[in-house]
Amino acid sequence: MPRATVARIDLDALKHNYRLAQAKAKAGTAQAMAVVKADGYGHGIRAVAQALADDAGKFAVACVEEALEIRAAGLSQSVVMLQGVHSREDVDLCRQQCFEPVLHNNLQLEWLAASRAPRYWLKVNTGMNRLGFRPEDLPAVMENLERVERRAELQGFVTHFACADDTASTMTQQQTRIFEQATGAWPSLMRSVGNSAAHFLPEQPLYDWSRPGIMLYGASPMIGKTGAELGLEPVMTLEAPLITTRVVRPGESIGYGSTWVADTETRMGMVAIGYGDGYPRHAGTGTPAAVRGQRIGLLGRVSMDMLAVDLTAVPEAQEGDMVELWGKTVSVDEVAGCAGTIGYELLTGVTARVPRDCR
Structure with missing residues (x-):
């Protein structure tokens, strides 16, 4: 008989937390894509995605292996791949499976140009300095996408906040300002900036798609606040x-x-x-x-x-x-x-x- 050690996953609490994220997103103009990377933050990606299938319009993961888990769960929603693609073959797979990679470097753009393009996003580096194109390079990137006829599949722009968990920091406002200036020339394209913490920042714009992650699972994304204080339920x-x-x-x-x-x-x-x-x-x-x-x-x-x-x-x-x-x-x-x-x-x-x- 196996030992009784277990992680009990409360899917009703998960749904509650997602609906809170969605309500905060809709208070602006955004929708919330459910971030289920890292095996649904350790909760089981298939079970998490299936539980949210009736509510979430998109899922977000880190890589193609995780995106394929969502398809294996029988779900058809678009899946945003936050780390983009790791080979040219992945570009073709994304098109076949309706995955939306977030592209962040020139090599990925070369793979895109050499393939039948899926829907995709561009990452803008607004100050976190992990991934993404610098704002001043974005016009040349967009011009190149027009030249290779890959502009039509572009969904929009993504950035990621470094200090949204800290209400005393001014960096989120700075990054937001940089992002708006960098992407303002293309108003018809969608924008996505909001990690879990951004949902709890007063007057923070979430644009078209927010990306709640840790808050879905009931843990706090904010320094000095518990999940319960934010209205979240432990999953x-x-x-x-x-x-x-x-x-x-x-x-x-x-x-x-x-x-x-x-x-x-x-x-x-x-x-x-x-x-x-x-x-x-x-x-x-x-x-x-x-x-x-x-x-x-x-x-x-x-x-x-x-x-x-x-x-x-x-x-x-x-x-x-x-x-x-x-x-x-x-x-x-x-x-x-x-x-x-x-x-x-x-x-x-x-x-x-x-x-x-x-x-």
């Missing part, structure tokens, strides 16, 4: 069973490195999950978890397959009880903060040996 609840309980005496330690030593008699339990399952190894003593609806804390180091928790506050807890590592009682963002990382990493890092129970 993943990561649970594992207590497999033993014991009383640790004063002076005794727990786990590798003996990093936690009891100063009083302490009832503790071992939980069947560890960094081999994607739980963060750097989550130390005091990182919150929950059992029987009550919050408890970790003790000592996280091992590959197990971790220890303090059961002092829940004396009735026993072997077989399920421990919530994150979910509705303990947010993934809170655990991430204790581990020195972000909720994105935790959700996408849950490994394949943890089954997803989607319902």
Whole structure:
């Protein structure tokens, strides 16, 4: 019989979060494409896409492998590929499958010119300096697309914000201004700028298509705000069973490195999950978890397959009880903060040996 460790996926919460994103997008003039890259942020790309199929007009992924997963799920929506294409053959596949690559360099444009063109987007580098054409290069790019007769399939322009999660930063306003100036000569083409954080910035234009990602899964995209404070519902609840309980005496330690030593008699339990399952190894003593609806804390180091928790506050807890590592009682963002990382990493890092129970 397999161990009971599981990631429970609440598809109703997912739909709630998408509809919130869509409502914020529609408050302007935009529609929300659902970003389901990285296996639906660790939730299972097929289940996530199928759950959103009745609401989402487009999906967005990073690469062609993920786009093909959406087709394998039986869905026909357009799929925007945010990293573009990695070979000329991918251009032909995009046309056949109604994928919309976001092209960001001259090599990709050469592949486009040598192929039957799919619908596509152009990435504009407004200051993040990862991918995209510089604004001053855009007129020459557009002229070249006219010359090779690939302008008709162009859907519009995309950029990505570097600091939208930080309301104290002025960079988002700067990037927005640069983007408007760079693309203003082509008003008939669509524009897309809005990551999850941009949905929560007052007066931030989202143009034609926003791109909600982490907010769909209930984690906060904003510095200093929880998902719940933003109206989001957690989608993943990561649970594992207590497999033993014991009383640790004063002076005794727990786990590798003996990093936690009891100063009083302490009832503790071992939980069947560890960094081999994607739980963060750097989550130390005091990182919150929950059992029987009550919050408890970790003790000592996280091992590959197990971790220890303090059961002092829940004396009735026993072997077989399920421990919530994150979910509705303990947010993934809170655990991430204790581990020195972000909720994105935790959700996408849950490994394949943890089954997803989607319902």
